[in-house]
Amino acid sequence: MSKVRIIRGQEWARPVRPVRREVVSAIPEPEQGRPPLLFVPGFGHGAWAFAEHWLSHAVSRGFPAHALSLRGQGGSEAAARTSLRSYVHDVVQAAAGLPRQAVLVGHGAGALVVAHALARYPARAAVLVSPVFGGWGTLGAALRRNPAGTLPAAFGGRLRLSRAQLFSRELPDAEARRYVSALGRASRRAQWQLLSGPELEPPVGDPPVLVLGSPDDRVVPPAALNRVARRYGSAPLLFPGMGHDLMLDARWREPVDALLDWLEKEPVAR
Amino acid sequence: MSTSTDRPEPEATTLALSRDGRPVSDRGDTVCVIGAGASGLTAMKNLREQGFGVDCYERETGVGGAWNWRHDRSPVYASTHLISSRPFTQFPDFPMPDSWPDYPHHSQLLAYFERYADHFDLRSHIWFGTEVIRVEPVEGEGWDVTTRSTGGYGPERTSRYAAVVVANGHNWSPKLPSYEGLEEYRGEVMHASSYKDPAQLRGKRVLVVGAGNTGCDIAVEAAQQASQCWHSTRRGYWYAPKYVLGRPADQVNDALLALRVPLRMRQWLYHSTLRLTVGDLTRFGLPKPDHRVYETHPIANSQLVYHVGHGAITPVPDVARFSPYGVQLTDGRQIEPELVVFATGYLPRFDFLDPLVLGDDSGTGRPNLWLNAFAPGHPTLAVVGLLQPDSGLFTLAHWQAVLFARLLQLRRTHPDRAAAFAATVQARAGERYSGPVKDSTRHWFEVGHVEYLRAVQRALDSLEGK
Numbered sequence: 001m002s003k004v005r006i007i008r009g010q011e012w013a014r015p016v017r018p019v020r021r022e023v024v025s026a027i028p029e030p031e032q033g034r035p036p037l038l039f040v041p042g043f044g045h046g047a048w049a050f051a052e053h054w055l056s057h058a059v060s061r062g063f064p065a066h067a068l069s070l071r072g073q074g075g076s077e078a079a080a081r082t083s084l085r086s087y088v089h090d091v092v093q094a095a096a097g098l099p100r101q102a103v104l105v106g107h108g109a110g111a112l113v114v115a116h117a118l119a120r121y122p123a124r125a126a127v128l129v130s131p132v133f134g135g136w137g138t139l140g141a142a143l144r145r146n147p148a149g150t151l152p153a154a155f156g157g158r159l160r161l162s163r164a165q166l167f168s169r170e171l172p173d174a175e176a177r178r179y180v181s182a183l184g185r186a187s188r189r190a191q192w193q194l195l196s197g198p199e200l201e202p203p204v205g206d207p208p209v210l211v212l213g214s215p216d217d218r219v220v221p222p223a224a225l226n227r228v229a230r231r232y233g234s235a236p237l238l239f240p241g242m243g244h245d246l247m248l249d250a251r252w253r254e255p256v257d258a259l260l261d262w263l264e265k266e267p268v269a270r
Numbered sequence: 271m272s273t274s275t276d277r278p279e280p281e282a283t284t285l286a287l288s289r290d291g292r293p294v295s296d297r298g299d300t301v302c303v304i305g306a307g308a309s310g311l312t313a314m315k316n317l318r319e320q321g322f323g324v325d326c327y328e329r330e331t332g333v334g335g336a337w338n339w340r341h342d343r344s345p346v347y348a349s350t351h352l353i354s355s356r357p358f359t360q361f362p363d364f365p366m367p368d369s370w371p372d373y374p375h376h377s378q379l380l381a382y383f384e385r386y387a388d389h390f391d392l393r394s395h396i397w398f399g400t401e402v403i404r405v406e407p408v409e410g411e412g413w414d415v416t417t418r419s420t421g422g423y424g425p426e427r428t429s430r431y432a433a434v435v436v437a438n439g440h441n442w443s444p445k446l447p448s449y450e451g452l453e454e455y456r457g458e459v460m461h462a463s464s465y466k467d468p469a470q471l472r473g474k475r476v477l478v479v480g481a482g483n484t485g486c487d488i489a490v491e492a493a494q495q496a497s498q499c500w501h502s503t504r505r506g507y508w509y510a511p512k513y514v515l516g517r518p519a520d521q522v523n524d525a526l527l528a529l530r531v532p533l534r535m536r537q538w539l540y541h542s543t544l545r546l547t548v549g550d551l552t553r554f555g556l557p558k559p560d561h562r563v564y565e566t567h568p569i570a571n572s573q574l575v576y577h578v579g580h581g582a583i584t585p586v587p588d589v590a591r592f593s594p595y596g597v598q599l600t601d602g603r604q605i606e607p608e609l610v611v612f613a614t615g616y617l618p619r620f621d622f623l624d625p626l627v628l629g630d631d632s633g634t635g636r637p638n639l640w641l642n643a644f645a646p647g648h649p650t651l652a653v654v655g656l657l658q659p660d661s662g663l664f665t666l667a668h669w670q671a672v673l674f675a676r677l678l679q680l681r682r683t684h685p686d687r688a689a690a691f692a693a694t695v696q697a698r699a700g701e702r703y704s705g706p707v708k709d710s711t712r713h714w715f716e717v718g719h720v721e722y723l724r725a726v727q728r729a730l731d732s733l734e735g736k
Contacts, residue, residue, distance in 0.1 A: 003731060003734065003736045004672075004730065004734075005727075006362075006669055006723045006724075006726060006727040006730070007720060007723055007724060007727060008362070009524055009525075009527060009528030009720070010528060011357065012357045012358055012520075012521065012524045012661075013357075013521045013522075013524040013525040013527075013528055014521070014525070015356070015357045015368075015521070016368070018368035018369055089368070092365060093365060093367065093368050096364050096365055096367075096389070097367060098389070099388060099389065100388070100389055100391065101389055101390060101391070120362070120363055120365075121363055121364070122315075122319060122363050122364075122390075204319075204363045205319040
């Protein structure tokens with residue numbers, strides 16, 4: 001990883017334009033003093049993807065949980081010239097707006113957004129779920145699995161993720177169709193930045209990072225999963241048989257329980 | 271306010287006694303932070319992030335230091351707003367809400383610091399209502415810090431710390447100029463530090479002395495509230511509007527800095543922009559600046575020139591002497607104000623430290639430090655926030671704190687790098703980080719934010735071995 005960059009001329013001189021953000025929150029009663037979780041969905045998804053199961057489950061285990069929609073997706077307002085940096089801005093703003101130091105949880109390309117946000121906000125810990133860190137390999141895999149949905153995105157069109165990419169066969173058809181029809185689109189510029197985006201800067205305060213994924217994920221190949229985990233000095237925690245969307249797939253309970261167990265054991269995150 | 275009860279009580283059982291025979295409690299590897307203002311808070315947060323325990327002593331009962339209007343030493347007045355825009359002023363890893371204005375109000379700043387303290391759980395490490403009266407180096411590079419309740423009540427208590435961060439601020443001790451005849455003057459005289467509300471000016475004939483940002487703000491308020499306002503300045507200044515080309519002025523300047531446009535070029539661009547938008551100020555009777563822009567602390571005030579143009583502010587030269595009922599100016603004019611406001615600034619003070627520790631050998635009150643933070647010969651001491659930047663202070667204070675926290679950590683893991691750092695401090699103390707500036711008590715710690723942060727970046731990189 002590169003070194004800490006102190007001079008941030010571009011960020012000072014050209015601050016990201018604010019938008020109205022959708023944050024879905026669920027707070028346990030009574031408050032148990034656990035660190036808040038901030039869930040960041042991947043491209044195409046919104047806060048709804050976490051509101052479906054994971055938010056209420058986290059709350060039932062005593063963690064305040066918040067899910068953010070990145071700008072232009074879910075219920076968040078769209079803005080012109082949205083890039084990866086605007087998404088990172090949205091995450092850092094939402095995290096700094098929480099009452100206590102937060103745990104950032106990013107899914108898919110949202111994990112890459114979280115990885116960048118870690119350089120701008122001292123998270124207590126971070127969890128990267130089925131992380132899409134981009135690169136040409138990601139494009140190759142997506143083209144192989146879903147050429148019709150991916151090809152337009154390579155030319156700035158909409159990325160259409162298919163049911164087979166996102167979910168296992170265990171998920172009932174009706175639910176899968178409902179989720180796929182709820183998918184939105186990410187900014188064109190941010191999609192391109194997945195191929196060759198800005199370099200990751202080191203995380204502030206060196207938080208513990210957990211990587212979750214599935215060996216049967218059709219968006220993130222196992223090699224990519226291992227690469228991301230190695231970057232943070234660990235190995236991925238695997239949930240065989242599940243699709244890319246661990247939070248929506250039929251067995252959504254297993255990964256979120258693993259995530260919360262890890263947080264309860266991790267001393268700095270308690 | 272802290273109500274936490276899990277604060278570790280210092281143990282009063284130690285081997286050594288202090289010089290006057292009281293027991294010294296040993297706080298081990300804990301770092302002492304003096305002051306819970308912006309600089310102290312960021313020092314605590316960054317030290318804790320690097321794994322250090324901290325004890326912070328704060329003479330007031332809340333966080334925020336100068337920005338907490340409830341504090342008796344706070345210099346803010348009702349209308350105080352930031353003069354650098356948000357991106358330059360926030361802590362780099364805890365942004366202000368993006369729904370806030372470009373130039374937030376002081377009450378928002380206080381809310382920001384309170385949220386920072388809560389977010390990073392800092393309050394339980396702060397001893398409120400406790401002032402530091404002595405900080406003495408002891409053998410083995412530790413420090414004995416003597417404290418007591420604010421106002422001198424209660425017994426003194428001495429604790430030994432591994433390191434000390436001095437973050438006591440530099441905008442609380444008013445600098446009052448001396449003038450011939452000031453004692454005989456019968457009108458009302460106040461320093462800007464006791465100016466709180468425009469009602470204090472209402473209907474009076476007011477003379478405002480000083481063209482710092484505070485002086486200009488007060489002159490603008492006097493223009494609207496007082497029956498007459500004279501604004502006395504020593505020299506001509508560049509009154510920079512807060513917005514140029516439709517954007518906060520500092521953001522425009524930094525767009526040029528990012529492109530590494532040289533200083534002379536930026537000055538030329540600035541002068542031409544001002545000429546085109548604000549125009550020639552000498553037409554209003556304001557003196558022509560005797561320096562180029564960026565050579566004095568920048569004044570960001572869009573309204574001063576406006577009120578001068580309305581005749582609500584009369585620009586006058588320096589004060590020559592006071593008489594019982596009037597003021598004589600250096601151009602021989604005689605004016606008769608009822609109220610004189612000295613917006614003549616503040617002086618940094620470190621009463622609890624021997625001046626020699628900070629390298630102030632001649633007793634001028636100007637410490638001799640590297641990066642305005644590190645004292646030669648004292649590797650476990652840092653001053654945070656002793657800067658007068660051409661942008662926001664808190665960003666710079668954050669990086670000072672990060673650098674010091676990393677230094678303390680590397681003293682354990684890489685003593686060689688820490689020693690190299692100490693040698694650099696020794697060799698380069700007193701370095702300046704701005705272009706040529708006018709010499710004054712205000713400008714000796716003036717820094718250009720980019721130049722300064724580049725120096726911090728180099729120091730951090732060499733410390734990390736990168």
